[in-house]
Amino acid sequence: MASWVLSECGLRPLPRTRIYPKPRNGVALSNSNVLKIRALLGSKANSLGSSFKVSTWSRDRNWGVLNVSAPLKVAITSEDDKDKEGINGVNGMGDDGEFDPAAPPPFKLADIRAAIPKHCWVKDPWRSMSYVVRDVVVVFGLAAVAAYFNNWLVWPLYWIAQGTMFWALFVLGHDCGHGSFSNNPALNSVVGHLLHSSILVPYHGWRISHRTHHQNHGHVENDESWHPLSEKIYKSLDNATKLLRFNFPFPMLAYPIYLWGRSPGKKGSHFHPDSDLFVPNERKDIITSTACWIAMVGLLAYLSFAMGPIQLLKLYGIPYWIFVMWLDLVTYLHHHGHEEKLPWYRGKEWSYLRGGLTTLDRDYGWINNIHHDIGTHVIHHLFPQIPHYHLIEATEAAKPVLGKYYREPQKSSPIPFHLFGILLRSMKQDHYVSDTGDVVYYKTDPQLFGNSKSD
Numbered sequence: 001m002a003s004w005v006l007s008e009c010g011l012r013p014l015p016r017t018r019i020y021p022k023p024r025n026g027v028a029l030s031n032s033n034v035l036k037i038r039a040l041l042g043s044k045a046n047s048l049g050s051s052f053k054v055s056t057w058s059r060d061r062n063w064g065v066l067n068v069s070a071p072l073k074v075a076i077t078s079e080d081d082k083d084k085e086g087i088n089g090v091n092g093m094g095d096d097g098e099f100d101p102a103a104p105p106p107f108k109l110a111d112i113r114a115a116i117p118k119h120c121w122v123k124d125p126w127r128s129m130s131y132v133v134r135d136v137v138v139v140f141g142l143a144a145v146a147a148y149f150n151n152w153l154v155w156p157l158y159w160i161a162q163g164t165m166f167w168a169l170f171v172l173g174h175d176c177g178h179g180s181f182s183n184n185p186a187l188n189s190v191v192g193h194l195l196h197s198s199i200l201v202p203y204h205g206w207r208i209s210h211r212t213h214h215q216n217h218g219h220v221e222n223d224e225s226w227h228p229l230s231e232k233i234y235k236s237l238d239n240a241t242k243l244l245r246f247n248f249p250f251p252m253l254a255y256p257i258y259l260w261g262r263s264p265g266k267k268g269s270h271f272h273p274d275s276d277l278f279v280p281n282e283r284k285d286i287i288t289s290t291a292c293w294i295a296m297v298g299l300l301a302y303l304s305f306a307m308g309p310i311q312l313l314k315l316y317g318i319p320y321w322i323f324v325m326w327l328d329l330v331t332y333l334h335h336h337g338h339e340e341k342l343p344w345y346r347g348k349e350w351s352y353l354r355g356g357l358t359t360l361d362r363d364y365g366w367i368n369n370i371h372h373d374i375g376t377h378v379i380h381h382l383f384p385q386i387p388h389y390h391l392i393e394a395t396e397a398a399k400p401v402l403g404k405y406y407r408e409p410q411k412s413s414p415i416p417f418h419l420f421g422i423l424l425r426s427m428k429q430d431h432y433v434s435d436t437g438d439v440v441y442y443k444t445d446p447q448l449f450g451n452s453k454s455d
Helices: 002-009 034-040 079-084 109-115 125-149 155-178 185-198 203-215 231-236 239-246 255-261 280-307 309-333 352-356 377-382 388-405 418-429
Strands: none
Touching (some): 109 388, 125 185, 185 280, 203 280, 352 377, 377 388
């Protein structure tokens, strides 16, 4: 069934990376047997090859080949195997009849895919560019107004607004990285570099590590973004590092550090072409993005001399750190903080679908439209090629299939203040996971904040 599932997505395999979990033994597909999919529907095939571009099913839909973040190898079992699988039960039900979020779902990726309307997959570059124009105009408009008034009553409002707009620019560049901005790779690259370099993000370096995050979401060791620390790594950290990692606001300022050195237990830089994050054929991309980042640093240095460092700090520096806080807040809360603990996987229990189902949607009130509905995160994680302006509709269409595996986000007031309570609670409770076990949950260090017991 795995071959058909990926065909339903209409995906083109991405370059291999070195961190995929070991796939299950099974039949690998190639160009020579793509047309034999029907013959394989009842087989035990569990792994996918990486040489085909488009399926017989998707060619009728005229979507073209999508170069997007999707797994090269997705461990999806056949129907017979799924009936035999179980973690405290099967098909989402535990032994006590209660819903178990760690149980294998009774649906396939293809079932979700089929529920989403065809037009949700269509990318409109003109519409995408209109959002870029809108956001850039707002950014320069805010800067002009703040510089004109140059008033300490105005500056704090400007910092919050402009930092939020920097975050909106990042989200559009994020879409370029996924290929959901347009079907034109050159356009995606140019727009992505302009947007991300302007806010000191190395476009290709981040794009590749973010692709790794999507390919391995929900995997304890192989995930790349806010993945849990193993108990061994957690206990190896000194107390100062632990307190910085789990005490607000310090974790919300981590993104620049992550770009240079990644997370604890992992090595590599988003700026260095020989980093463990990249393969040799990505070297030129990394050099290009790093050069663009250096050019932006040079421009900021020039502006510091031209307008003075204090004015540059007020116009750019403080909004930059507000943007960083937005980025860390959103990425953290999309994978943490649900009132019911959600599983993380290793080994054979991990699959692309089960990992993706542990992600969370969030409601950001008035900010939803400003940051391009990035809160509709579950469907985005499963199908990152869907443009952001179709994510809400796609999510609504998929809900009947997802059932209890979809967790409705808490409704927000115009300003999403409720998210700070969720963030603080999670940081107090979600510290590490067990070193062993293929299905694990966050545990609490009872000593870190003086808690009376471990969860």
